[in-house]
Amino acid sequence: MNTAAILKSVLAGGLTLGLTTVASAAGMQSKPMSMSHMEKCYGINAAQKNDCKAAGHSCAGQDTKARDPNSFVAVPKGLCEKIDGGKLEPAQKG
DSSP: OOHHHHHHHHHHHHHHHHHHHHHHTTTTTTOHHHHTTEEEEETOOOTTOOOSOBTTBOSTTOOOSTTOTTOEEEEETTOGGGSTTOBSSOSSOO
């Protein structure tokens, strides 16, 4: 297996772990205390794996573009800026 394939596998595993973490934090909007250890991370979503509203749609899982700079995924605090392309603010406010 070459280095590029290994890196792709590691990245895919990391995204899967992140999405699993998000899935286990379901309902965090109804429980404000649990959101205290999470933050919105823009630009790291997989297609149709965003957590909530962004430009062009108003619901989770509706973003058709991967790594959309205006769609977020909830991640543990401090992790977002360690992920390539992760930003704490959307590209376009609104």
